[in-house]
Amino acid sequence: MTSVSAPPRVRFAPSPTGFLHVGSARTFIFNWLYTRHNHGVMVLRLDDTDVERNTDASVQSIFEGLRWLGLDWDEEYKQSERLDLHRKAAEAIFARGLAYRDFTPAHVDDDSPSASAHGAWLFNPGMREMSREESDRRAAAGEPFALRYRVPRGEGRILHFVDGVYGAQSRPADEVEDFALLRSAGAPKDRSSSLGLWDGMPTYHLASCVDDADLAISHIIRGQDHLTNTYKHLLIFEALGAPAPHFAHLPLLVAPDGAKLSKRKHGPVVSVTTYRDAGFLPQAFVNFLCLLGWSPKNDRDFLVLDEIRELFTLEGIHRANAVVNFTEEDPFDAKAVWLNAEHIRALPVDELSRCLTPFLAQAGFNPKPEKIAAVVPLIRERIKLLRDAVPAADFFFVPELAPYDPAELIPLKKGETTGDAALALRVLKTAREVLAATPFDHDSLDRALREAAASLGLKAGPMFQPVRVAVCGRKNAPPLFETLMVLGREVCLERIAQAIVLLQSLA
Template identity: 65%
Template sequence: MVRVRFAPSPTGYLHIGSARTFIFNWLFARKQKGTMILRIDDTDVERNTQASLDSIFDGLKWLGLGWDEFYRQSERGELYAKAAWAIFDKDLAYRDFTPMTAGGEDKSGDAKAAWLCNPGMRELTREESDRRANAGEPFVLRFRVPRDPERVVSFSDLVYGDQSKSTADIEDFALLRSNGGVTYHHASCVDDADLQISHIVRGQDHLSNTFKHILIFEALGVEAPRFAHLPLLTAPDGAKLSKRKHGPVVSVTTYRDAGFLPQSYINFLCLLGWNPKDNREKMSIEELVEAFTFDGVNRANAVVNFSEEDPIDPKALWLNSQHIYALSVPELAAAIAPVFTAAGYQFDEAKLLKITPLIQERIKTLNDAVGAADFFFVDELAPYDPAELTPQKGDAAMALRVLEAGRTALETAEFNHDGLDSVLRAQAAALGVKAGQMFQPIRVAVCGRKVAPPLFETLEVLGRDTCLKRIDQAVLKLK
């Protein structure tokens, strides 16, 4: 049974690299009919914040993929302590009583010993170690890394292939801190063993930790999970994406607040460092599940393109427009309704369903809907330049004749596409102007802009009274 986990630490908002890790875990679990686990790694009490935890949940909730089981490390401390002392009882860990400076540095002065191990502590007899501990002397519980020069820790990564490292290059890392708190390495491995995680899918920056983790799994007496490390995400200059350096660019909620559909953002993140082995780019969630394999994950880091002026990757914007185009009208109407509400517009569902198809191919984000359709919801148009009423290769006098004739036609026209098309083309012919010269002044008059949705459908949604009123106002502007 495939069991995977996503284990964020609540020390900052949900990073897009973390979101991609969650998505890849989720896709693999769903394809294999397995279990997706969310585990909050909140043992770093000093750095954890409620705001960060809320951000993680907000981001994951917006993605909408969900999980099957949920755990918090802060509620599992007894499990970690029990496992650490079980390792100690096997003589695979030892107490290190080395005094530390205020900054946490070893006072022994032996840099090599401080990094790799402290022989004086590693070789303490059990009796001496117990005596000093019972006397209340503080200590760190360290893993006793094998010092056999022939010993090599190795594993086969599902992305990066065969990996190995001599134990001569692995330090005696801590399992428990001097205050009794658990370290990341120990808590993570104990949880993975206890929760029977089958595959650990995480960022490439954790690959070097894996050698230590394999040693912990061995000490716990369990088989290590399979590992798949994912390429990192970088800025255009090649620098690793950083919350501190790049700010909101790396936050999932930046894209949410910019008006992205969650399914398009998931699609975008998947294409950062993975491809489906064909030419597809726009893919539904179902298609991503079906296509996902670790064979498709690249080893090279993936670049997120952005600038100081625009934090949004152009590829992400294009994908979002494609997903918007693919929505049904009711789906898109439901998605943009909160945008209009947040902008302070009031509307009924029936009207929004009529407007939605008119703007669907004109917007790249949900937020664009307001700029594309605000004139449908206001009593008075925003001020516009009367010169925009002048048709191409025409003048203000032509604009005035067109608007007055158009108004007369609209007073009795059937207010549907065919009826409006017929009477306005007939009026253009009667005036001796081209159809475009007839349509532009009317479009600007009723919409307040030259670029707007299809004219006849727009007139129909606005209704006769509103159209006549706005044309009258445009005539006054020209006069």
């Protein structure tokens, strides 16, 4: 009852067939959370048994994505380096009579599902029941074959397991097809080894289970698309003489159309680099992904990693697929964007400054860190993505304001279509005089500008707008006094002078 169980060994096993997918990222995050919540060991394993589709570039981009997330792991393996282990395991399973050679030529997938039109294929009797002698003879003759698991049939055997998310699951073994363990090795002449009886490449099922057993993985947390594959895996663990690990399946991430997220169908929104490049903070991205299919059950949405780790349990995982709500115009889920804005606001100024620096640099701005730090408090509540900082703050960094519509210098009363240009001109001239003579601190500017407005018989609004547009080049900008301060007197006077010229030319 009180026995202390060993710390869990958990793995994340992506296959490097492209960039890091948001779905994979979420699986990684959930595995990490489970591991760290339970003080276990996190194993990262590259499942690269599909030589046709795996690329080095993909391996790089997956690591890049994982590193960006900021979650760590303790051990690292590459499945392709463990090939011998897989083949030896296959041979052992064959030796125990639990698998057989299938000499059926590997069939190319034609698009027509004709073969499975009526009921599921289970096995090929001619192959399953072939005598060992004949099988050996044909293999020795160099005839290519796949190795198939001999699923127990006619014994009324029921396979079952308790899923950490979906609960008790069971299925008669008779319904499980004789799945492949080793792919056929192709034509004999392609093989370099003299004998070459077991040089087929392992399938995912075999390699994955052999490695999970060898690495003593205790908990397999993966996408729900593997739920029904689990029966095969149970059989493999059994054949290996290894205890079956615990399984937990995660609901899938789907697009608004309900389909599983795919690059071909949904474009770059399925790649975590898209989020990174747009200026998501990794902690916000993780926060968002966690909320897709998991709930802390405390009515809170904004969570930091430490809280999530403490609150995370498999019981909190929802069983239905979760929609990532994006559209073509709006590639990011609104909640992800909101969470990002929240995390941006929660960041200390110096940290946010650091995060912003590369985005500014990309736009050609390389201001001093102190300058960025001065600007950050003015824009942090006005940006949702880091990249928004560029359009929000460019006027702080450009030597010369981009051309703007001079009409914006002229305030409009509600309902009006043309404002009082002469008045705007007077405002700017007054402002220039005032700013030339006022200390550039908040209170002084506040007092001086409001007094100037009063002297012109104006309220603050119509007084501030011309000044704001003159120094920022636009109507919507951060609060005026702070903006003037960061810009400095010299720049402000210069820009107001230019605005005056602009306004005069308009008349």
